[in-house]
Amino acid sequence: MQRLHARYPFLEAARETVASETVELATVVERDPAVVERAVERVVASLEDGDTGEPSRDTRTELLSYPVARVLVSAVEENVLVRKYARAEAEEAHDRFRTEFEETVELKSAASSGLTRETLLSEFDLAGDVRAVEGGYRIGVGAYLPLAAGCWGDEWRLVNRALSDGEVPVDETELHALLREAVRARVEEGLPFAVPEEIVDSLEAEVARVREILADLELTREIDTVVPDLFPPCMTALLDDIRKGEHLPHHSRFAITAFLASIGMDTDEIVELYRVNSSFGEEMTRYQTDHIRGETSPTEYSAPSCATMQSYGDCVNMDDLCERISHPMAYYERRLDDADDEEIEDWREAELEEA
Amino acid sequence: MEERTRAYLRGRFRDYYRRTEITPPPEADEREWGFIPWTDGPGTTMVRHRSLLELGDIEDFLERKRPRHVYFSVGRYDDPGAGSMGEKGWRSSDLVFDLDADHLPGVTLGEDSYAEMLAICKDALYRLLDFLEDDFGFSELEIVFSGGRGYHVHVRDDAVLDLERDHRREIVDYVRGIGLEYDHLVDRETVSGLGRKTPTERRTLRIDGGWGRRVHGYFMAFIEELLNLPEDDALERLTAFEGIGEGKAKATLNAARNNREELEAGNVTVHTAVSQLAERFLEEAVERDNAPIDEPVTTDTNRLIRLPGSLHGGSGLAVCRLDRAELEAFDPLADAVPDPFVGHEIAVDVEEGGEVELGGKIRTVEEGPQSLPEYVGIFLMARGRAEKEKE
Numbered sequence: 001m002q003r004l005h006a007r008y009p010f011l012e013a014a015r016e017t018v019a020s021e022t023v024e025l026a027t028v029v030e031r032d033p034a035v036v037e038r039a040v041e042r043v044v045a046s047l048e049d050g051d052t053g054e055p056s057r058d059t060r061t062e063l064l065s066y067p068v069a070r071v072l073v074s075a076v077e078e079n080v081l082v083r084k085y086a087r088a089e090a091e092e093a094h095d096r097f098r099t100e101f102e103e104t105v106e107l108k109s110a111a112s113s114g115l116t117r118e119t120l121l122s123e124f125d126l127a128g129d130v131r132a133v134e135g136g137y138r139i140g141v142g143a144y145l146p147l148a149a150g151c152w153g154d155e156w157r158l159v160n161r162a163l164s165d166g167e168v169p170v171d172e173t174e175l176h177a178l179l180r181e182a183v184r185a186r187v188e189e190g191l192p193f194a195v196p197e198e199i200v201d202s203l204e205a206e207v208a209r210v211r212e213i214l215a216d217l218e219l220t221r222e223i224d225t226v227v228p229d230l231f232p233p234c235m236t237a238l239l240d241d242i243r244k245g246e247h248l249p250h251h252s253r254f255a256i257t258a259f260l261a262s263i264g265m266d267t268d269e270i271v272e273l274y275r276v277n278s279s280f281g282e283e284m285t286r287y288q289t290d291h292i293r294g295e296t297s298p299t300e301y302s303a304p305s306c307a308t309m310q311s312y313g314d315c316v317n318m319d320d321l322c323e324r325i326s327h328p329m330a331y332y333e334r335r336l337d338d339a340d341d342e343e344i345e346d347w348r349e350a351e352l353e354e355a
Numbered sequence: 356m357e358e359r360t361r362a363y364l365r366g367r368f369r370d371y372y373r374r375t376e377i378t379p380p381p382e383a384d385e386r387e388w389g390f391i392p393w394t395d396g397p398g399t400t401m402v403r404h405r406s407l408l409e410l411g412d413i414e415d416f417l418e419r420k421r422p423r424h425v426y427f428s429v430g431r432y433d434d435p436g437a438g439s440m441g442e443k444g445w446r447s448s449d450l451v452f453d454l455d456a457d458h459l460p461g462v463t464l465g466e467d468s469y470a471e472m473l474a475i476c477k478d479a480l481y482r483l484l485d486f487l488e489d490d491f492g493f494s495e496l497e498i499v500f501s502g503g504r505g506y507h508v509h510v511r512d513d514a515v516l517d518l519e520r521d522h523r524r525e526i527v528d529y530v531r532g533i534g535l536e537y538d539h540l541v542d543r544e545t546v547s548g549l550g551r552k553t554p555t556e557r558r559t560l561r562i563d564g565g566w567g568r569r570v571h572g573y574f575m576a577f578i579e580e581l582l583n584l585p586e587d588d589a590l591e592r593l594t595a596f597e598g599i600g601e602g603k604a605k606a607t608l609n610a611a612r613n614n615r616e617e618l619e620a621g622n623v624t625v626h627t628a629v630s631q632l633a634e635r636f637l638e639e640a641v642e643r644d645n646a647p648i649d650e651p652v653t654t655d656t657n658r659l660i661r662l663p664g665s666l667h668g669g670s671g672l673a674v675c676r677l678d679r680a681e682l683e684a685f686d687p688l689a690d691a692v693p694d695p696f697v698g699h700e701i702a703v704d705v706e707e708g709g710e711v712e713l714g715g716k717i718r719t720v721e722e723g724p725q726s727l728p729e730y731v732g733i734f735l736m737a738r739g740r741a742e743k744e745k746e
Contacts, residue, residue: 141491142514145522158525159532160539164564166492166514247538287534 004113006059007096009066010089010186011123018067025071028064029202038065040206043072046088047081047213050305051095074192075200075207078214082191090184098176117175124182130175137175138167146185147178152291153250154284224264225336226347228273232331233317234309235259242274251304251312253288255328259303261293262329269348303328360736360743361393367733368421368666371673371695372414377664378676379413381511385431385446389659390422391668399423403659406436413662423668426659429509440657447516449509450523451660452487452530453652454479456504460647470712472504473687480506480682483646486530490564500687502667502674507660523654530648532566532641537634540567541623560621560633569644571621573636578611578618596635603628666693671733689715696730702744703732711735 005014028035038056042065045053056062073085101117121127129143141163148156161168170178200207228239238256241248248256260270267289271282305327309315315322325331336344380386388410389403403426410416417425428435429451433444456462456472459479467475480498487493487508495511518526528534544557560574561567581589586608593604607628611618614625623630652658661667663676672691692714708722711731720727720735724744727735735741 140514142512142518145518145525149521149525154534154536155539157534157539158529159534159566160536162540162561162564162567163490163529164492164568165489166512169563284534284536 002059002063004115006055006062007113008093008115009063010093010183014063014066018063025067026196026199026202029068029071029199032061032064034058034061035064035068036203036206038062039068039072040209042066042069042089043076043081043085043210044213046085047210047217050084050088050091052088052092070191070193071195071199072203072206072210075195075203076210076214077192078211080217081210081214082188086184086188086191089187090180093183094176094180097179101176120179124179124186126179126182133169136169136171138169139175139178141166141168144168144170144178147181150181150184151177152254154288155250225344226260226263226265226269227336227339227344228347230332230335230339230344231259232328232335233319233322234315235328235332237316238314239273249312252314254292255304255309255312255314257285257289258292259328259332261289262303263332265348267293273347356736356739357742359745360741363743364423364668364671364733364736365393365421367696367729368423368668369418371666371693372417372421374695375664375673375693377414377417377662379407379662380427380449380509382431383407383413383427385433385435387428387430387432387435387443387657387659389426389428390420391424392420393423393668401426401659404436404438406434409436417665425662425665427662428657428659429655430657445656448518448656449511450515450518450526451510451652451658452483452508452646453501453649453660454483454505454507454647455501455649458647458649468710468712469504470688476505477682479646480508482644483508483530483648484679485644486646490529491526496679497663498677498679498682499661499663500675500677500685500691501661502665502672502691503670509660520654520656523656527648527650527653530646531650532645535566535637535641537570537637540565540570540637541630556624557622558624558630560623562621566637566640567621569640570633570636573639573643574633575619577636578615581608581611582615593632596632599628599632603631607632667737669737671696671730671737686715688713692730696733697728699729700726701729701732702726702746703735703741704744705735705741707735707740 002017005011005017008014009018034056038053038061041053045051056065069085073081097115097117097120100113100115118127121130126139126143129140131138141158144161145158148158154160158168228236231239235256238248238252241252242256257270260273265273267286270289271285274285275282304312304314306315306322306325309328321331321334325334384407386407387403388405388407389401390405391399391401394400407413429449430443431446431448433446435443437443454476456476457464459472459475461475462472484496484498487496487510491510493510493512493515497509497511499507499509501507515526540561542559542561544559546555546557560571562571581592584592589608590601590604593599593607594601599607606626610625610629614622617625618629623633652660661674663674665674666672667674671693672687673693675685675687675691677685697714702724703726704724705720705722705727708720711718711720711734713731713734714728718731720731732741732743736743
């Protein structure tokens with residue numbers, strides 16, 4: 001049981017285990033540096049890598065680090081942290097349960113905890129809404145909508161689904177993505193909560209550290225200069241494709257649009273930049289851009305990291321600078337720093353002059 | 356509106372409420388109530404944020420207050436009488452749809468008659484019900500004639516009550532066909548072999564539900580039509596599409612003849628020209644099948660909506676709850692005329708005459724003082740086209 005709870009600490013049963021086995025959380029924070037350290041790693045990794053870091057070998061430490069991480073996130077009290085943290089916990093859980101569901105009975109790995117799809121569905125009260133059918137699953141539309149709202153891509157939009165009799169057909173991968181969203185909602189629920197003064201005091205250094213990392217990330221997001229010539233090669237390639245009228249897969253379209261939104265472009269400007277080709281689909285671009293920018297969705301998305309770009313095959317034409325950075329935003333930032341201020345001409349101003 | 360007219364309408368509204376049994380919506384005491392009283396001047400002030408606790412029994416209230424319009428909220432709250440939405444404490448909301456002749460494509464305002472507008476609206480209602488009953492599988496539906504220019508549908512299935520604004524937006528987009536993309540209606544499957552070196556992709560239009568089924572329906576209807584035409588005419592029909600030349604037309608026609616079953620099953624891989632052709636029926640499907648609902652009504656979880664059984668103060672017609680089975684035969688301009696207003700005449704001074712279609716017939720009303728069936732008089736007075744004359 002302990003292992004299951006340590007691997008999936010958002011489970012209701014895990015919470016009960018924590019409640020029954022621990023003394024006060026305040027005492028843990030004060031006297032258990034290993035737990036606090038692991039909690040900090042969970043939070044820091046969520047910001048830096050989008051995952052929850054290396055699990056502790058000690059199940060108790062691992063299990064307790066989750067509620068302590070929630071305390072830490074609450075103490076920092078930043079919405080962006082809550083979002084990124086919940087997303088990372090959900091991604092991690094998703095990776096874990098996906099692998100676990102795929103393992104056959106004979107080939108259970110050591111890490112396996114015995115979690116089944118059915119248990120997870122019941123955990124989120126979805127047992128009655130999801131049923132297995134030939135080739136996949138069908139999920140009730142009332143359960144589908146809130147979960148799909150957090151999923152990226154137009155294929156999730158109800159209008160594009162084969163809805164019938166109140167059920168949306170989904171394949172296994174999609175069902176798992178919806179479960180990931182259920183985890184995310186569960187993790188996010190109640191965050192940030194009010195943290196007692198004495199706990200805030202004992203976590204002072206940790207809170208400061210997370211704030212610092214946040215501030216660094218925040219800086220990245222405040223670039224408000226659009227110089228296509230300085231874009232990283234991956235983004236340049238994607239932008240060229242769009243302007244040529246190529247049909248981009250969703251992850252690629254997402255990547256370039258999120259990148260452009262991150263460097264300060266608003267929806268109108270992005271539409272304008274894409275417009276060179278008339279078949280780029282203005283309405284869809286607007287919808288996607290608003291979604292990415294968090295205007296029509298609960299989340300503001302950031303551009304994917306180099307690792308993600310690579311895994312989708314979107315990392316192309318690497319140059320020397322690429323070797324030294326791990327995020328397309330970092331590439332662009334460096335190029336901007338290196339460029340002479342005189343040379344930087346914002347694309348938007350150039351457009352204005354032309355007009 | 357003159358005082359005499361107002362007093363008359365208030366009096367007759369009371370008589371109506373005295374004789375009419377009103378069935379309130381479920382959980383009426385968790386809802387916010389609002390009403391517009393009869394006041395002079397053109398401005399209308401809605402009294403809202405009232406709970407049933409404050410209003411008392413709804414029938415007593417209507418008889419006592421005989422408002423011009425009365426509404427209840429689609430939302431249910433912890434404290435429905437609180438003055439702001441934040442304080443109310445939202446619990447859940449019915450999902451509502453509003454079809455209003457004012458916003459319908461196909462309606463020409465000022466040209467189409469009231470009856471024509473309502474007929475167009477009823478067609479749209481059937482399209483909406485197709486989505487709600489077949490696609491969404493809703494069973495707790497309440498269909499209502501608004502007493503004015505359209506229809507409302509209240510959905511109270513458990514599955515929808517907790518949905519928030521953004522989720523409801525998805526439902527709106529679904530019934531309107533907004534954001535529909537052909538690529539996503541098509542399943543892709545890599546199939547190896549088929550005598551080729553490289554594996555090929557099998558593309559199948561999803562016909563098991565959603566818009567895919569609708570697009571496929573129109574596509575197959577067209578194919579059917581093609582097959583019934585002489586070769587030359589069929590080719591002509593095909594080349595009439597932009598981007599389809601003689602080659603593609605021939606390929607498509609061949610595919611239609613030789614791969615009919617595959618096409619029936621949604622397989623559009625039979626020829627690239629076929630897939631391109633199928634895609635063209637997306638627009639047609641949306642144009643013909645979408646339900647042009649008034650979008651903000653559906654996404655608003657705090658919306659106030661007209662109470663079925665009450666009177667519409669802008670027409671003097673009853674807001675009618677309709678059984679699904681009686682919808683077909685329902686004629687709003689006859690069946691929504693309140694019984695108490697039928698069977699006698701009253702004196703009115705008509706300021707704006709013209710055709711009035713009510714009670715199952717069309718009559719041309721002259722301007723000036725005259726005697727008219729009461730429901731016609733009330734209709735004209737409620738619309739501001741007549742004043743009450745001394746009897």
